[in-house]
Amino acid sequence: QQQVKQSPQSLIVQKGGISIINCAYENTAFDYFPWYQQFPGKGPALLIAIRPDVSEKKEGRFTISFNKSAKQFSLHIMDSQPGDSATYFCAASKGNRDDKIIFGKGTRLHILP
């Protein structure tokens, strides 16, 4: 019940294309869903996060789509650029006193120039 399943494991997209990474969770108590970007040799950095009261959140070229009934959320990267090549992690956490965070296994994204 605590798992977050992320797919695909790796993704290759042409420059200018749309990169889509999907995550699914089981625990309906999760109420915070962030996406992190990690470059080699660096720690992860928060890209964008969403809460279940909205179905979509957009920040620049990055959009999270959230489907509460299906318990799924996805990251869309529009107009993908070579500089977006990195590993992306989705995560889920539940708040209040049980504020743990569970990460997906990650997606290695490569944007072809």
Place this chain on the structure above:
Amino acid sequence: KAGVTQTPRYLIKTRGQQVTLSCSPISGHRSVSWYQQTPGQGLQFLFEYFSETQRNKGNFPGRFSGRQFSNSRSEMNVSTLELGDSALYLCASSKQGIQETQYFGPGTRLLVL
């Protein structure tokens, strides 16, 4: 504003030894979380400290412990090291907790021989 710093950056230990890792959060941040990152298990939450108190804990054995000082700096200790403890250990800081922007440090890479 200086980012999250972790020391040391690299460490080699042998089985059975213990190790202490240090994390200095961003100034003004009171929450410090620790994570283990391995190729097989991905990013896993170890524990979170807030105002010198452990607030949340992941599913790791008692060999993994931590503490936080009054200046919010945090240390993580692993006793009786096992080969499987080889990993990148990341800390992250935020103002109030996990459900807001966490800023990650570059990590400490631990190799257990």
